[in-house]
Amino acid sequence: MNPALVPHAVLLSLALFVIGALGVFLRRNVITVFMSIELMLNAVNLAFVAFSRSWDRLDGQVLVFFVMTVAAAEAAVGLAIVLALHRHKDTLDVDAFSLLKG
Amino acid sequence: MEDPLLNQLPFLVLLLPLVGFAVLALFGDAIRDEETEARKSGGQGLAFRLRAEGTRGAMLIACVMAIGSFALAAWSVARLLALPADARFYQPSLTFDWISVAGFTVPMGLLLDPLSSVMILVVSGIGSLIHVYSVGYMGHDPERVRYFSYLNLFLFFMLLLVLGGSLPLMFVGWEGVGLCSYLLIGFWFKKESASAAGMKAFVVNRVGDAGLILGMILAFSALGSVDLLELRLGAEGLAPEAFGAFGPVTWVCLLLFVGACGKSAQIPLHVWLPDAMEGPTPVSALIHAATMVTAGVYLVSRLSPLFALSETALAVVAVVGTATALMAATIALVQTDIKKVLAYSTVSQLGYMFLACGVGAFWVAIFHLFTHAFFKALLFLGSGSVIHAMSGEQDMRQMGGLRSKIPWTYWTFLVGTLAIAGIPPLAGFYSKDAILLGAWGAHKPVLFGVGLATALLTAFYMSRLLFLTFFGRFRGSHEAEHHVHESPASMLVPLVVLALGSVVTGWGWERLHMGEALNLVLAHAEGHGAHPSWLPVLATLAAVVGIVAAWYAYVMSPEIPGRVSAAARGLQRVLEEKWGFDLAFDWFAARVVVGGSESALWKRFDAGLIDGTVNGLGRFVDAWGRATRGLQTGLLRGYALLIFGGAVLLLSYLLWIRPA
């Protein structure tokens, strides 16, 4: 096994995490924002897998399993919220959701 | 030798007027103002009759209490005199203290000795006469019950003042008489000037009282006691270096003298006394001439052993007294209000007494106090009789030629005038002579000279008063002339009694060797210098010159005063403005104190600065609160960025900045 793979995988996960975060800041479509968050979760998953490999323990993979479940659940609720909101606002622009502020 | 009764009698002397006051004050309302009632019931009916009887009864009670007090006082004094001279000290005391904290104790204790004997006789004696006089003078005032209750209260406090065995207890009487003075000056409270004068009197007196309080405190701190007798012991026990020119004893004396100045109307605290003439005339006679205003003299004399220890204090007393005497006499020259003349005369005479104190002749001060009480009360009551006759008019320019219309008044007034002018053998001659002698004997030629000049001025302005009022022709309206009438007996009897007193007291005092008796308790300079025989002659001459000059100017050729004042307009202005004291006080009170407090302290500092700071702080916080709302843009992406930024900062902190 290449000793550099684990740290590089972690670095990649980091990069993906940051890219995902940037997506949250920069994209205005709420679904894209949501997808960016999914990207972040995937980045975390990669880190878990890498660390799991590093420690030779499977707990990390179990966690990935749960994260996927959570992602699915979040996707369901999140998209339902998006649907409901779209009914009111007829837009998916996150900047349009600024009734509450101050 | 002991006289156990003397341990109780002084309290009874005090008690009677207090009871009188209490009865009149508590039940006064029920028997007040029958005139209103009369209007309601048309002067008929039982209620009205009862009320009328009630007011009469109230006056009776007041007079009885006053006279009873005098009788008890006389009895006490008689018993005291029966004792050998060195046993004439009684300190009757109640079983409980007034104040008692950590070594500072003020017992409810009195002091009866020759000095207080003289004082209680004067106070209760003249007080009784004035009570009687008031029955006539105030007999138709709707609020006479209130008047008599105040009068009784005054008597109580004045007696307490002179009987009090310690400074604080004396101070109770001291402020008490001030209070009564305030109440009585403002008795006709509907009159703006009357209530203003009352207030002025109290406030100016308070200045002195503050000095007196500080004096008491310093006395206790420095001398270890506030008991009148122990004070002297404390002073004598002090180390010699404590008697420097400005040692504690001096300061005690000076602070106490500030109090005396307030009460006895000495420069610069004299301004209240002339205004105090707003009160009913009997009040002026009793409080503002015979008794209360002499309290300062009493205080200084009472503490004469202390004052005698401080050259500085004596000098200050003498100078202030003399200056006051001269200044007041000059002002009296131009007054047109009959009572104002008498008021300034009182100020002047009080200055005379302080002059006596200041040269160390304390018993002489008391002597003059004694004689002055008679003739000045007489003059005031006489003027009251005149005013009564003139239906309230006080301006001498509206009078004249009253000699024949009110003869009793005239004759008694004449006696008083001669007495105060110092014509032998009347009372004033003896005491004034003694004062001048004291000044001369103390080798104070300047004081002596000024005193002599003042004597001349006194004779002049008093004669002016006499001539303007009783001589010449009537200058008022015809109607007023028609109304002029002699006063009732209740007013005339006191006049006569006082006139008699004015005649005999000087002579009697000498005969009874009262001075020697007093010197047992008062400090006195040993071995006066020569007793020059020319001195009485000179004094009498001054008086005669004054009288003659007045006669010339006001009876012989009445145009002279106009010419003189035209020639000396500046001086005239100065005198009419009373040397500017009132103006200065008014300016200070209205502009500096009130004006400054309002604009600078209250509006600018309190509301502006302090409250502004507090409210500003509130606004500051509030503004920040509004500012934080800006952070909450409502934009989701912003929130996420905030979280991310927070995370970055947090991690940076943990990595780089955290403490090692």
Added chain:
Amino acid sequence: MSFLDQHLLSSLILLPLLAAVVVALLPRESVGLQKLVALVSSAAVFLVSLKLLGGFQATAAMQFKETLPWLPEYGIAYRLGIDGISLWLVLLTTFLTPLCLLGSWQGIEHRQKEFGVFMLLLEAGMIGVFCALDLFLFYIFWEAMLIPMYFLIGIWGHERRIYAAVKFFLYTMAGSVLMLVAFLVLYRESGLRTFELAVLAQSPVPPALQAWLFAAFALAFAIKVPMFPFHTWLPDAHVEAPTAGSVILAGVLLKMGGYGFLRLAIPLFPQAALDFGPWIGLLAVIGVVYGALVSLVQPDLKKLVAYSSVSHLGFVMLGVAAFSTVSVTGAVYQMLNHGISTGALFFMVGMLYERRHTRLIGEFGGLKNVIPWYAAIFLMVCLSSIAVPGFNGFVGEFLILLGSWSYDWRLVAAASLGVILAAAYVLWMVKRVLYGEVTNPKNEGLRDLSARELCVLVPLVALALFMGVASPLFTRTIEPAVAGLVEQVRAQQQGAPSAAQAPVTAPAPGAVAEGH
């Protein structure tokens, strides 16, 4: 009755609370019953509090002590007890409360039920403050008291009541929260794991820290007193509060500042108290003169009285700062005096307000013509307020000045200006309100004091006179407590005049210094 005897202080706190609950539960319509229950129960509390006098020993010790564990982990307990200082303040509280309720019988026109409840709660809180011997407990009462007072001002006050209520609350709270932090620091520093006052007072705190802690305490108490320049909440609160609120505020609440200094700040931090003393004295005297001067020019009666309180309490604080047995005894006595005379003044101003619905001096004039009895009593109350001897105020002021002379004669001299100015502002006010002709036709038909109003005023005036004549009856119990306190504090101070050296018998240093 044995519970009462065993737990007298607790009973005094609990009875008003209980009564408050009862009043709260009474039906809303029966207003008369609500008022009656409140009045009767507060009167009963007063009677019960009189039992304190019976069992009280004139010593320095805390008496009627009660201890109940509360939060033992923190060393917090329900500790009550009173000494000669708190005894009279408790009695003052129980004395004034029924009078307030009686005095407000008609002045409070709506929500009488809540009024009674808040007054009773307030009473419980005030008594608690004076009885608490545990810092935590003290703070609880101290703060809890704010709430009913806040409501009293805010609900039944006048035009700007809300501003005044909020200002009162925030001002007081801002001061006291820092004190809470100081409590906690003290708790940590002492390492004793207790909030018991007596224990903490025995444990020395490092001087540098003392200064900070004392400052925090002093701020809290200075605001409450209120000392210059922390006084500006007072005029607003006084003016806007209903009569009963003003009376309690002036009569009792302001006393808590001085009491706090005596009970907490000075014994806990003796060295800092010594170091800060001159500054406190200076502020106190500035307060005396400043309060009097500003009082002089107030157009509003209540504001005038409020500023006069600043002046009066300046005297009290001077006595506290000087910290001799005499001056502190005088200060405590003066607290009582001020409670009575200023309380009475506020009552009387309130009575005028009930008749005329104004407090502006300019609206009055010549009232003596119309309501002579009112005028007579008003004058007496005023005389008490300006400390005419024979009334109570004089004894207190005199003792304060006397006891403070050897501390710093200059302060005393300056304070004596207050004596003069007091006469000026009070008598000028009297002149403008009572004397002269009736110029305002609205004043013509005023009715004189009713029997109920006399019932409120006569006890106050009588007490003012009695306290002016028979002060030893009171100081007899105050003095030992004060002496004990002074001794305890002086023993812990460095460079202070020792307690044994009675400050009154020795010639004052100031007096000799004057010679130069």
Added chain:
Amino acid sequence: MDSVTAVLFYAASGLALLSAMAVVAQRSPVGSAFALIVTLCSLSVLYGLLGSPFIAVLQIVVYAGAIMVLFLFVLMLLNVKREEHQPEGRGVGLLAGGLALVFLLQVGAVVLASTLQPGSPAYDASTARMARLLFSPDYLYVFEATSILILSALVGAVVLARKEPR
């Protein structure tokens, strides 16, 4: 073998990185979604390379398959158009980019500096072992709890998305 792994690893990594950037850079949400699917698939490759075949398969089935289809479904349902140009984005973009850079550099440096184990070659991540672990007392309850998670998500979704008969 090692070099093949390495080549595959870095190729997949590069693809993941590029497609991830595409996710964020796209204006069209549908494009983003497809880019994300690419990322997910490349990650799956990485999982395989890191010795986690179970997760790799799960990644394709659950993520790329189920979840992304859901996303696309909603996108289609709502007929989402391209995002409009955002004129104000520059400042925000700079700030976000800066923060991201700081984050990346900081954490990256720490990761690089740390000495992570490369893992033993005998790493066994068989499905059987996964299952044993998943159903061990350690994770059994968590596993069961996910049922509640899914249920609540379902109920929540139904409640929120259901058209209410008005």
Added chain:
Amino acid sequence: MPNLELQPVLPALVVALTGLVVLLATAFTPKGRRAPALELAALGLVGALAVTFRVAAHARGSSTGGAVVADDFALFFHFLILAVGLLAVLLSPAYLRATGAERGEYYTLMLWSVVGMLGLVSARELIALFVALEIMSVSAYALAGLQRDRVESQESAIKYFITGAFSSAFFLYGVALLYGVSGSTRLSVIARAVADPPAGSATLALLGTGLLLVGFGFKVASVPFHAWAPDVYEGAPTSVTAFMAAGVKAAAFGAFLRVFLEALQPLRQDWQPAVAILAVVSMVLGNLGALAQSNLKRMLAYSSIGHAGYLLVGMVARGPVAAEAVMFYLVGYAAVSLGAFGVLAAIARDGREPLSLDDVAGLGERRPVLAAALTVFLISLTGVPVSAGFVGKFQLFTAAVGAGYTSLAIVGVLMSVVSAYYYLRVVVAMYMREPVEGVEWAPTGLPARLALLVSVVVVLGLGVYPGPALAAARQAASVLAGAL
């Protein structure tokens, strides 16, 4: 099949099943008839409380293979959370009816959220903790968006959801890094690993700690991770807000305490100052923000941020005093925020929102009991005795001062003064103003009255006699390794 220990999860199980029952009951209730959702939910929660008592009596300290435990700490929070759930359920029906959001699923979601909370505080393992966190959150997202005809409700849901998922990612990354350091997600293992980290991993652990702090900071609404709170609290149905303010905060702090005082205790030196900074900015910004609000719900939301700051002060301090102080404060705060939002729910008839001061003007005269209750809550929020809030703050600040963080205590008390200003405004409106024309208040339903009464009793009771609650908190806190 290994030997399964069911006891630790029994209460959660009961609640979860109740949720299911409510769901079914709702589904099978004929149209036009009201499902007994409220009754069932309340019954289930009471049952769960009873079960928790049983567990506390017979199975204290039991654990399921170490991942989920029923130690004193967990049981303390179980009681708290179940009580919060019960009161929130009781507060709901009237409000839901008034706002037309009456649905059986509401109770189901709430119950399942409670399940998540219960798991959150009993997990000693980060995977379980994360899943529990998500169960709680997902239900809460849905609850926030439940008022379908109120766009604010929808908006709050999306905001809560997006920021929640976003912060979850940070949290997860933190878990990943800690896993990378220790090779385990068990708190005890992590504690050992960070105490003596493998070469080169010390900083990694620190980063993991930081990221966990972000995650917890978000859940407890601490500045700068707070931005969601005002919007969500305002937008969500008021009864949900009450539930969130009390329950989510308590559960999140429970997990926060456990993770930081057990797993990350060895790094205390490092995170303590960071938390102190979070505490200060939360106290300051929360209270300043509340100052500027006119909407009552939003004001309380900001104040809740400030209160998170106070609680963080307790986190900073060391020793058992700190943890127990935080726990005690949470009890009081839960009662108070349930009560305060509960009153707002009670007066928000016809879904009339936003609630401003005008809406409570004159409440003191018209509805004295309700106004008195709200006053008690506000007093407690201000931290004035006699109230749970005062005793709680007292303990927090005692702990802070004891740990040498006097400045935190000073900031805290000064901010209490600021808070007094905006809380007083409400009291002013209630008691010192006349009712605004047209504002009417419906009578409060029996369940809500009961809930408010309990809240008042708890708030006052803890203020007067905090001893037992404090003892329980102390005992619970003693479980934590870091609470020495």
